[in-house]
Amino acid sequence: MRIVVLAGGIGGARFLRGLKRAAPDADVTVIGNTGDDIHLFGLKVCPDLDTVMYTLGGGINEEQGWGRTDETFQVKAELAAYGVGPEWFGLGDRDFATHIVRTQMLGAGYPLSAVTEALCARWKPGVRLLPMSDDRIETHVAVDLDGERKAVHFQEYWVRMRASVPAQAVVPVGADQAKPAPGVLEAVAAADVILFPPSNPVVSIGTILAVPGIREAIAEAGVPVVGLSPIVGNAPVRGMADKVLAAIGVEATAAAVALHYGSGLLDGWLVDTVDAGAVADIEGAGIRSRAVPLLMTDVDAAAAMAREALTMAEEVRA
Amino acid sequence: MRIVVLAGGIGGARFLRGLKRAAPDADVTVIGNTGDDIHLFGLKVCPDLDTVMYTLGGGINEEQGWGRTDETFQVKAELAAYGVGPEWFGLGDRDFATHIVRTQMLGAGYPLSAVTEALCARWKPGVRLLPMSDDRIETHVAVDLDGERKAVHFQEYWVRMRASVPAQAVVPVGADQAKPAPGVLEAVAAADVILFPPSNPVVSIGTILAVPGIREAIAEAGVPVVGLSPIVGNAPVRGMADKVLAAIGVEATAAAVALHYGSGLLDGWLVDTVDAGAVADIEGAGIRSRAVPLLMTDVDAAAAMAREALTMAEEVRA
Numbered sequence: 001m002r003i004v005v006l007a008g009g010i011g012g013a014r015f016l017r018g019l020k021r022a023a024p025d026a027d028v029t030v031i032g033n034t035g036d037d038i039h040l041f042g043l044k045v046c047p048d049l050d051t052v053m054y055t056l057g058g059g060i061n062e063e064q065g066w067g068r069t070d071e072t073f074q075v076k077a078e079l080a081a082y083g084v085g086p087e088w089f090g091l092g093d094r095d096f097a098t099h100i101v102r103t104q105m106l107g108a109g110y111p112l113s114a115v116t117e118a119l120c121a122r123w124k125p126g127v128r129l130l131p132m133s134d135d136r137i138e139t140h141v142a143v144d145l146d147g148e149r150k151a152v153h154f155q156e157y158w159v160r161m162r163a164s165v166p167a168q169a170v171v172p173v174g175a176d177q178a179k180p181a182p183g184v185l186e187a188v189a190a191a192d193v194i195l196f197p198p199s200n201p202v203v204s205i206g207t208i209l210a211v212p213g214i215r216e217a218i219a220e221a222g223v224p225v226v227g228l229s230p231i232v233g234n235a236p237v238r239g240m241a242d243k244v245l246a247a248i249g250v251e252a253t254a255a256a257v258a259l260h261y262g263s264g265l266l267d268g269w270l271v272d273t274v275d276a277g278a279v280a281d282i283e284g285a286g287i288r289s290r291a292v293p294l295l296m297t298d299v300d301a302a303a304a305m306a307r308e309a310l311t312m313a314e315e316v317r318a
Numbered sequence: 319m320r321i322v323v324l325a326g327g328i329g330g331a332r333f334l335r336g337l338k339r340a341a342p343d344a345d346v347t348v349i350g351n352t353g354d355d356i357h358l359f360g361l362k363v364c365p366d367l368d369t370v371m372y373t374l375g376g377g378i379n380e381e382q383g384w385g386r387t388d389e390t391f392q393v394k395a396e397l398a399a400y401g402v403g404p405e406w407f408g409l410g411d412r413d414f415a416t417h418i419v420r421t422q423m424l425g426a427g428y429p430l431s432a433v434t435e436a437l438c439a440r441w442k443p444g445v446r447l448l449p450m451s452d453d454r455i456e457t458h459v460a461v462d463l464d465g466e467r468k469a470v471h472f473q474e475y476w477v478r479m480r481a482s483v484p485a486q487a488v489v490p491v492g493a494d495q496a497k498p499a500p501g502v503l504e505a506v507a508a509a510d511v512i513l514f515p516p517s518n519p520v521v522s523i524g525t526i527l528a529v530p531g532i533r534e535a536i537a538e539a540g541v542p543v544v545g546l547s548p549i550v551g552n553a554p555v556r557g558m559a560d561k562v563l564a565a566i567g568v569e570a571t572a573a574a575v576a577l578h579y580g581s582g583l584l585d586g587w588l589v590d591t592v593d594a595g596a597v598a599d600i601e602g603a604g605i606r607s608r609a610v611p612l613l614m615t616d617v618d619a620a621a622a623m624a625r626e627a628l629t630m631a632e633e634v635r636a
Contacts, residue, residue, distance in 0.1 A: 042418065082419050084422070094396050096414070097400065100359050118400075
């Protein structure tokens, strides 16, 4: 079975770990979000790709969900001693090495997809991890600060400002000119199932879908497309998805997110048991739906969610 | 008193620390060797500049004479885990931060002299540290390996190969097209005294003198130029200077190095007490000479050497 998964960071990575347990023999291709990539200290940092790679490769800091286990922060402390920031982005020493290798390879002319493959040669994530695009795309968030509208990098909005002011708009800068990375459209076309993990519908999956050609390829693949709601009980399971949903005029509910994707894209949508009341509305919009536990408290819980998604995909196919 | 010092790495840095103690009120400009700079992992590493900066700024690893104190090696271990080398060059985590800042600034368009000034704003070395040039110069060493002549980067010859094969030639690649960094010729022209610490006469001071204009400026400055022999008892005090001296046909003796510089450049030359027998030969070549202890066993010993050099400069002037 060939499964294509669109993934953001923590939610996507944890779901993928469950999927690998639920379907150990499946051939999984992950299309990773690169809209939250950022250049820091002259280095190219790809937080979502790395979170997937570290999580599936056994190097993740389990407690925080991102970054490396057994991490130290000597480089960051030294950079601060030089007065070189930003200090709000927590890069550890082990993590720095990944960004140094990536930046060196990019500087030598390799595209991000080739660099990601090279990094994965070490981590052996057990999936094929593709960046959504080799072209530079940066998600910017428009905010009103001191009476003035400003665009800030997504990481600045998310990490430094902790989404403390409303997002007026979310723009994947560069997406309109970008091309899907090599292998992305081929993987979608060859897929038996396409899954949307409980990742952020705006800045993770939404950004992937903003790369011209990807949304169309998924809609036309003719295979079941099943998603899992990142919203449970009218609040994001983690992160601050409600802030960026508001920017695109979508309510922070399991049903609203399903309808935002729409029946043209989505065949099935799993909601949490606390949102069982939304199932009828979602089905009314032409999207198969069911309420199941959607909290990834551990790998077993994530695997159970993956099984539910695959089961729903089979129902859609039948 | 305005003192200009041409400095390589460890020997130069330790001498400078002594000089600062010996002449605390002097205005010291250091012209640092950049011929042993190397690009590693996409980062610009300037070993000699950093050794001076760390030593005078209180951040040096005293035992080894280079690198940072309280150093850790997480980044290096991670790079090795990615299969990215070289592993033979020992960059620690704290040290990496310096190279990251430098590389970022160079990438943003600042010349190396401005970058060095910015780094020194943190370290406050108490001297004005100038790279010999903002242009890229890389010392290469020609060696015969498996019956074939090859050029290797100086660091590869020195650190990886530990100078275990004879150096057939030493070439400061790019020097002939390079210009002295801003301030270098001005400092030489304004100097009251010019000192050559016991640094390597070929790959440290020799490389600085290879930048067109610097040797001429020193020769024409009309002020005392006094050096200290890095060769004691026919052997380098540290390092493997004899290997690269052989490549330029100069014996590894205190007298031969003085004569290599020559009376056109050098006014005074201190040799170690064990080399007292060489004083007559050196004076015979028109260079004032005296035998004094030249082992920098501690800062006091280095300060005593600096005082001897300044005293000799006054004798030359008189």
